């Protein structure tokens with residue numbers, strides 16, 4: 061049989077590239093060939109060393125050298141991605157077809173709903189890979205289907221209000237995704253989400269692949285009758301998950317360059333002793349917040365590995381330069397500009413992750429059994445932090461002061477709770493172990509995520525063959 065060709069398309073951000081690449085590798089295991097396409101700005105930076113057999117890379121245009129970076133005009137950039145991206149992606153598919161490679165399906169991640177429109181005009185089936193928890197998809201769905209005002213205004217009259225949406229855990233005002241709150245600063249976000257949910261309305265049988273697993277979100281995966289969700293996660297390199305492919309040791313598309321010496325440093329530390337701190341690939345903490353972080357870390361007295369990105373190579377030493385207690389920090393811990401996070405979280409010496417609660421970071425931590433201090437910033441992160449603290453009970457969430465800063469003492473308090481000897485910490489660590497086991501169970505051959513993906517692919521193939 062001739063192998064099927066699939067196209068996987070993603071927005072050029074690390075948090076979308078990583079799960080999309082991992083998904084592409086899953087498709088390879090079914091014997092398919094996969095073309096992975098992201099925007100030129102990211103494609104040029106991506107470390108694309110030795111892709112597995114059957115995977116090839118391509119790019120569409122976003123009209124930008126640098127892509128999504130702090131300080132750019134985000135609205136304009138998003139408009140360019142859509143316009144130029146639609147045109148050049150269409151060309152890519154047509155050229156492929158003319159060269160004898162017809163795509164049997166196009167998969168795309170969140171915030172590029174225009175990919176579905178391109179696929180539609182070319183009469184190729186397309187499917188969204190939702191790279192946030194199912195709970196978030198439900199909240200957006202409810203928002204666009206009757207609950208908009210209730211969600212947007214939650215907490216305006218009563219800061220202690222709590223909202224019970226069908227099939228979901230209760231939401232308090234601080235759990236609502238930031239794109240749905242009245243003070244949302246990103247005007248592009250809501251219209252994009254709206255278009256995505258319009259796509260579902262136009263489809264006869266809308267199906268979404270979700271980076272979660274059945275046991276993690278049994279209610280949310282089934283909350284909406286009109287959209288069928290398939291839990292296919294965690295989308296994490298196999299070596300750090302089910303181990304079925306020990307050579308699969310990285311996502312394979314890093315946009316940042318890390319240092320190499322941190323694993324040797326971690327090797328010298330006792331089991332479960334190190335605090336790992338990272339805020340993902342986009343968020344930048346203010347200097348004042350970094351100072352408080354430093355104070356909290358030093359106050360905890362524990363060794364730490366802290367990622368402070370240098371977003372531009374020419375920034376030289378980067379922001380850590382500005383920290384007042386650099387010498388002391390370097391004695392107690394290590395600061396790096398980037399690392400292989402899945403490798404760090406899998407290291408026995410790591411005992412806690414202070415995270416911005418991006419979904420990949422959260423899910424990677426959960427799958428590696430590392431308890432969290434949730435320190436959410438924007439988008440889905442507030443909701444993810446709530447799930448971590450209230451639903452899965454694998455961490456605690458920080459509180460901010462009246463100026464929106466998380467103080468050093470608060471960071472120290474949370475660290476003590478998670479890694480200390482109190483019963484709450486012990487329970488958090490027991491839960492972390494439990495979820496690690498369940499995540500691996502779901503991902504392995506015959507596990508729920510493996511079965512769900514196979515069932516989905518079978519369904520679309522039957523439809524394509526007209527049976």
Ligand code: UDP
Nearest residue numbers: 075078340341342398399401418419420421
């Ligand atoms: N990551 C990494 N090294 C780092 C920081 C982050 O490899 O030093 C990876 C991390 O493993 C995750 C992704 O970058 O897969 C970040 O995605 P997430 O959804 O957590 O956050 P975002 O960057 O989208 O805010």
